[in-house]
Amino acid sequence: MAAETYLPTMPAVRKKKPKPELSYRKQWALQLLLLFITFISLFPILWIVSLSIDPSGIARPTELRLIPPGASLSAYQKVLDQPTNNPITFAELAFNSFRLAFGVAFFSVAIGVGAAYVFSRFNITGQQVLMLAILTVLMLPAIGSIAPLYVLLNKIKIGVGPADTLRNSLYGVGLAITSGALPFAIWNLKGYLDTIPRDLEEAARIDGATINQTFVRIILPLATPALAVTGFLGFLSGWTEFALSWQFLSKVEDFTLSMALWNMTGQYSGQVPWSNFAAMALLVALPVSVVYLVLQKYIVGGLTIGSVK
Amino acid sequence: MATLSGQSQSGSRFANWWLRTSTTRIAWLYLLPAFLVMGFITFYPLFYQVWMSTTDYGVANLRVDAPLPNRADQSEACNTNMQGKCTWGVLDNYRQIFSGELPVAISNFNFWGVLTFNLVWTLSNVPFHVIIGVLVAVLLNTKGLWFKRVYRAIFVLPIVIPSLVVAVVWRNMFDPDYGSINQLLTAVNQFFGGDAVTWRWLDQVNPPFSFIPLPLSFFALLIANLWLGWPFMTIVATGALQSIPTDLYEAAAIDGASGVQQFFAITVPLIRPAMIPAAVLGMITTFNLFNLIYMLSGGGPLRQTEILVTTAYRLVNENRLYGVAAAFSVIIFFVLLGLTLVTNYITRATERYDDN
Structure with a gap:
């Protein structure tokens, strides 16, 4: 710092016209290449956006158009009213997805952070075995345990009807998603807690703070970014969960956004106009995409930190 | 105290x-x-x-008060179920999966074919992601390049869109009659005086290249997953690139090293510690990429692009063979364990190389 303060007094060496760091020919060649990559990256997004504002209401698009003539938001209106043939509104679908996603996010973080704290800071008997067990589960895809989860949740009755089992409810699906999200939350949070220096906690312990006080007053505030990111990833896994809901749920009032979206695609779509499908896809993606965009820096960093360990 | x-x-x-x-x-x-x-x-x-996985768990055992499924030691039940031919053994589900003779005939069910395709799928995707991701990151790291921030902001978009939405959108994009891929190819082809392109991306059985025994839908999946996969690698590589001190390149340039030589002598070794964990993560993700395959190709045509997790899901969702599905998932577990051990071994080996 001291050296820098003397710098201005030194004679400044300046070029009159700074030469561009990159020759113009190279610059234009690179720009062309990058524009091509940009086109490829944006093509699906532009296609779906322009489809969603197509007012013609025809079943299938016959040509590529960036801005269809007479662009309107009528497809969004139809989707918000009733996206599929099932008697359920967009708001109800979104509420189901939100409950599922929020439940998974809340419970995986609330339960996971305690375990992550122990794995990061304590050395109790059997800890290695437990951590290894969690790592093993982490490796398994959620669909890898769909058969036992389906069978077991089907044995738990929560109502009077023959189909009123935990399997056939959002709670059952939530439990099943949490079973995959919780190990990830523990591991991701542990990875972050490992990067927090221990000095603060040790100072607090010397000042007479108990373990609980250290956890609440020091660890939790410092880990807030990681809690937010892990919570968001849990939310994302609930919001976009498809395979388990599609297999488990049969009551229309329990259906989620992802199930409705799949109902509007491919062989199930029937005569649903693709402009409605496009509007639906954008409505499902938009809320989580915006949050992801904001948190993206922390998420990518966290994911690779976790996989190094 | x-x-x-x-x-x-x-x-x-x-x-x-x-x-x-x-x-x-x-x-x-x-x-x-x-x-x-x-x-x-x-x-x-x-x-x-x-x-x-050791039982013949089926629909009949699902109800709350249903009887337990049969196992090998229950010879009585075995006799009634198998019409006197008592063939049910503890490992029968596994035997049936490996041999393809399932209790319910499933056409084109072939475990070894699925396993091979799953490995080919993973190994063909991830190298492309890493190579393209690193090259774009290097490109974007060029000194004096215009609009760097704009490009970086755009290239992150494929990551932030949920894979579920990406999968259904790409499925419609590959539609032979109304999809935007064929429409775009038609526009390009007609510009050069050609005909309309009507490739049947998702259901053409004949392989497009005679020397690659994979259907056209494999290439459709490859294109969609390429779009999806490289930006993550670019982000990781960008982070690693920015931590390389520039004087290394300056010293190399003074010594007369060309751009390509600098890339292989400085960039590659220095970003490898960051790229290997990212590649391992990409491998595991691609290996279990359920949404894209289930929704884009549906495993078709003729189950040629089915991977292990989509097969396990179909065993439950379509065939309702819970016992067989359980055995299948146990097999997936061991395959993944093997894959993890191999990638761990490779990671460790390269780490040791770095230390030298």
Whole structure:
């Protein structure tokens, strides 16, 4: 710092016209290449956006158009009213997805952070075995345990009807998603807690703070970014969960956004106009995409930190 | 502290132990919620799955008060179910999966074919992601390049869109009659005086290249997953690139090293520690890429692009063979374990190389 303060007094060496760091020919060649990559990256997004504002209401698009003539938001209106043939509104679908996603996010973080704290800071008997067990589960895809989860949740009755089992409810699906999200939350949070220096906690312990006080007053505030990111990833896994809901749920009032979206695609779509499908896809993606965009820096960093360990 | 230990010495042995283990007790208290919840919804189902895989668990055993499924030792039930030919053994589900002779005939079911395709799928995707990702990151790291921030902001978009939405959108894009891929190819082709392109991306059975025995839908999946996969690698590589000191390149340039030489002598070795974990993560993700394959190609045509997780899902969702599906998932577990051990070995080996 001291050296820098003397710098201005030194004679400044300046070029009159700074030469561009990159020759113009190279610059234009690179720009062309990058524009091509940009086109490829944006093509699906532009296609779906322009489809969603197509007012013609025809079943299938016959040509590529960036801005269809007479662009309107009528497809969004139809989707918000009733996206599929099932008697359920967009708001109800979104509420189901939100409950599922929020439940998974809340419970995986609330339960996971305690375990992550122990794995990061304590050395109790059997800890290695437990951590290894969690790592093993982490490796398994959620669909890898769909058969036992389906069978077991089907044995738990929560109502009077023959189909009123935990399997056939959002709670059952939530439990099943949490079973995959919780190990990830523990591991991701542990990875972050490992990067927090221990000095603060040790100072607090010397000042007479108990373990609980250290956890609440020091660890939790410092880990807030990681809690937010892990919570968001849990939310994302609930919001976009498809395979388990599609297999488990049969009551229309329990259906989620992802199930409705799949109902509007491919062989199930029937005569649903693709402009409605496009509007639906954008409505499902938009809320989580915006949050992801904001948190993206922390998420990518966290994911690779976790996989190094 | 002195007074505490003094008290415990005068107290009983139990009080002594109680004080000594107070930290451990609190640790277990913190661990308990996760321990209980995971015990019930993660580990118990996994052990149950192993038991299920030794039974002929089917629709008849689903109800709350339904009888337990059959196992090898229940010869009586075995006789009634198998019409006297008592062939049900503990490992029968596994035998049936490996041989393809399932209790319900599933056309084109071939475990070894699926396993091979799954590995080919993973190994063909991830290298492309890493190579393209690193090249774009290097491109974007060029000094004096215009609009760097704009490009970086655009290239992150494929990551932030949920894979579920990406999968359904690409499925419609590959539609032979109304999809935007054929429409775009038609526009390009007609510009050069050609005809309309009507490739049947998702259901053409004949392989497009005679020397690659994979259907056209494999290439459709490859294109969609390429779009999806490279930006993650670019982000990781950009982070690593920015931590390389520029004087290394300056020194190399003074010594007369060309751009390509600098890339292989400086960039590649220095970003490898960051790229290898990212590549391992990409491998595991691609290996289990359920949404894209289930929704884009549906495993078709003729189950040629089915991967292990989509096959397991179909066994439950379409065939309702819960016992077979459980056995299939146990097999997936061991395949993944093998894959993890191999990638770990490779990672370690390269780490050692870095230390030298």
